[in-house]
Amino acid sequence: MPKFAKGDAVSIADRSPVGHYRMPTYLRGKRGTIELVIGTMAVDNEEEAFGRNAGSKGHYYRVAIPMTEIWPDYVGSPNDGLRIEIFENWLERI
Amino acid sequence: MGSEQLVRRLPNDIGGDPAGKIEMIEHELLPWEKRCHALADVLDFHKIINTEEKRRGVEALGGEMIGKLSYYERWIVAFSNILFQKGVLTPGELAVKMKEVEARFTPNDGGHG
Numbered sequence: 001m002p003k004f005a006k007g008d009a010v011s012i013a014d015r016s017p018v019g020h021y022r023m024p025t026y027l028r029g030k031r032g033t034i035e036l037v038i039g040t041m042a043v044d045n046e047e048e049a050f051g052r053n054a055g056s057k058g059h060y061y062r063v064a065i066p067m068t069e070i071w072p073d074y075v076g077s078p079n080d081g082l083r084i085e086i087f088e089n090w091l092e093r094i
Numbered sequence: 095m096g097s098e099q100l101v102r103r104l105p106n107d108i109g110g111d112p113a114g115k116i117e118m119i120e121h122e123l124l125p126w127e128k129r130c131h132a133l134a135d136v137l138d139f140h141k142i143i144n145t146e147e148k149r150r151g152v153e154a155l156g157g158e159m160i161g162k163l164s165y166y167e168r169w170i171v172a173f174s175n176i177l178f179q180k181g182v183l184t185p186g187e188l189a190v191k192m193k194e195v196e197a198r199f200t201p202n203d204g205g206h207g
Contacts, residue, residue: 018102019150020104020150021104021107024107024109025102025103025107025109027109045146048144048145048147049146049147049149050147051144051147051180053141053144
């Protein structure tokens, strides 16, 4: 079962892996909403990057983040936002 | 930038950095670039180098190379490094093969040797 469901409020973990990561620095610690649970489970890309093609799998989620969450001085439409697909182990429930 | 950031931040993690306008330019793929892409698919299909390993290989080139090499140049150099790391090829073997291919090349035949 996916850990999160559509509509769940989540926070992106604020941690700093060394060597390889798939979570841009500027989004760490930001809050968003699960917009879509990606149906097919996948290997964590951060493990795949070291040649692991199989192993423990998890879900990716498309997360919607308001622009104002990322750039507090954003002056565009309040409906503007960013969509990014994030692996389960980077997300925390809020 | 503190030394800690050098370790924690990948050279291609540039989201949010100050920058100018992005120039969008159409680029017709060159024959070698198409072959490079096909090679990537073959390496992935045979589970020799997956897409994520390739991305990590590009990051590992460092900021200067990422900034100065073209898109497919980054791929092909990353592939070489990963194949060396995995023991599939040695730098010496690649150098010998490149010399052999270069010797077949005549400038007037379009480079297909």
